[in-house]
Amino acid sequence: MKRFKLTVAYDGANYCGWQIQPNGITIEEVLNKKLSGLLGDDIRVIGASRTDSGVHALGNVAVFDSDTTIPPERLAYALNRQLPKDIVVVKSEEVPMNWHPRYCNSVKTYEYHILNSKIPDPTxxxxxxxxxxxxxxxxxKEAAACLVGEHDFASFCNVRTNVEDTVRTIYRLDIEESGDEVTIRIIGNGFLYNMVRIIVGTLLRVGRGFYTPDRVKNILEARDRQAAGVTAPPHGLVLVRIDYKS
Amino acid sequence: MKRFKLTVAYDGANYCGWQIQPNGITIEEVLNKKLSGLLGDDIRVIGASRTDSGVHALGNVAVFDSDTTIPPERLAYALNRQLPKDIVVVKSEEVPMNWHPRYCNSVKTYEYHILNSKIPDPTxxxxxxxxxxxxxxxxxKEAAACLVGEHDFASFCNVRTNVEDTVRTIYRLDIEESGDEVTIRIIGNGFLYNMVRIIVGTLLRVGRGFYTPDRVKNILEARDRQAAGVTAPPHGLVLVRIDYKS
Structure with a gap:
């Protein structure tokens, strides 16, 4: 038995997120089905990040175990021939049997893309x-600076599951403008449920003048989801990459 | 009776182009249907550019006649509430009854977008x-410079209809690189069938080293479609804007 790591890019528009669920088709489900067909076995992937419905990825990570003799680096090619065009395996490689995409130390990079224009663009x-x-x-940018570092991000977490520990570290939080687009890039060691989208929703309130930059410090200290801004919609969000330290 | 001009943006991915045809849904058809419903009359738009299946637009232009009392600038708003999300009327205005989007002198701007990367991006x-x-x-860029100016572009026209006059003027042909994208922007007084996509297909042959930049001069002089490169696929193309001189 060998363990394989896949780096997966997808357009999340037509999927109900990563994780298998009864109400619609998911990335995990499609990968399981296509891998099982390709390798003639019942394959179940384990994903690093269970992205929400509509969220995109350029570098989500998944592992699965198989005794296939297909060379690890060829798996991506074989799989991409089977996958729909909105899911692409950009890399496939062998990893040690004890390597797990969620238990390894990792640094995740997310980007949130905003079209800031008077005129909508359907494309x-x-x-x-x-x-x-x-x-x-x-x-x-002033408000974003308050969020960089190790903090308790309880105010930036939509309650869904029990999370004992809501302390996370944001290494960088950059806001860049290019033409009619604004990109918010967040790099951290882990993110709570909807954390990036609540940070973006809160920063947009600052950008509109509804919150002062200082208020974001108070929101952080409140440790209360009600203190922060609304959750920004999923379709602006992309999981860009996951870097593993070990 | 009044004549109304619409500036229309659309994501062409899910349409069989602009012009009504029996094999699938088109932008023209959707506009006719929604305008007819909105204004309670049988409305037929006339489009400036009959873009192909898969081609996008940020500023295609259409006109129609109606005796509606809805203020011209409010039509866009009313129409956008009815239209699917991949078609947006970005502007509506009244024009003189003799104004015609194809018979007026105009300058069209097209962009062709290339993702030049080792790794595909499903988004x-x-x-x-x-x-x-x-x-x-x-x-x-050297090859592109040969195409700027007034030329007979017969080599860059896929035969579909009778075109007596294949002389057109390209005012600008710029190639810009930004990150992993290359944008080819073409501004001209009119374009033959598939002209932009054949120019792009030919420039890509130069970019790959298959054609020397000088060969593009010979292709132009040949006045023969067989001399030029392949037609680049439609989905990279966007009709950015149409400016009317009069």
Missing amino acids: RRLTRYFVSYKLELDKM | RRLTRYFVSYKLELDKM
Whole structure:
């Protein structure tokens, strides 16, 4: 038996997220089905990040075990011939049997893409959050700086499962403008449920002038989801990459 | 009776192009249906550019006649509430009854978007042509310069209808690189059938080293479609805007 690691990119628009669920088709389900067909066995992948419905990925990570003799690096090619065009395995490799995508130390990079324009663009409607009001980027950057470092992010977590420990570290939180787009890039050692999208929703309130940058410090200290802004919609979010330390 | 001009943006991925045809749903058909429903009359739009299946637009133009009392600038808003999300009317205005989107002097701007990377990106698969080989941009720019100006573009026209006059003027042909994307922007006073996509297909041959930049001059002089490169696929193409001189 060998363990294989897949780096997976997908357009999340047509999927009910990563994790298998009864109400619709998911990335995990498609990967399981296509891998099982390809390798003639009942394959179940384990994903690093269970992205929500509509969220995209350029580098989510999954592992599975198999005794296939297909060379590890060829698996991506064979699998991509079977997969729908909105899911692409960008890399396949062998890892040690004890390697687990969620238990290893990792650094995750997310990007949230905003189309900041008076005019909507239907060609970007599934990958950019359309914001027609003017954004005060300097204030958003000031607020973002408060969130960098090790903090208890309980205010930035939608309650869904029991999370004992809501302390996480954000290494970088950059806001960049290019043409009519604003990109919020967040790099951290782990993220609570909806954490990136609540951070973005909160920073957008600052950008619109509803919150002062200082208020974000108070929101963090409140450790209360009610203190923060709304959860930004999923389609602007991309899981860009996961880097493993070990 | 009044004449109304619509500026229309759309994601062409799910449409069989602009012009009504028996084999699938088109932009023209959807606009006619929604306008007819909204205005309680049998409305038929006339489009400026009959874009192909899969081609996108940020600023195609259409006109129609109606005796509606809805203020011209409010039509866009009312129509967008009815339209599917991949079609957006970005502007509506009244024009003189003799104004025609195809008979007026106009300058059209097209962009062709290329993802030039080793790794495909499923989130951009419907709006970028994925080219994994290295492109020699300097040579492409040299070749592009040969095409600027007034020329007989017969070599860059796929035969479909009788075209008496294949002389057109390209005002600008710019090639820009940004990150992993290459954008070819073409501004001209009119374009033959598939002209932009054949120009792009030909420039890509230069970029790959199959054609010298000089060969593009010979292709132009040949006035023969067989001389030029293949037609680049539709999904990289966007009709950006149409500016009317009068």
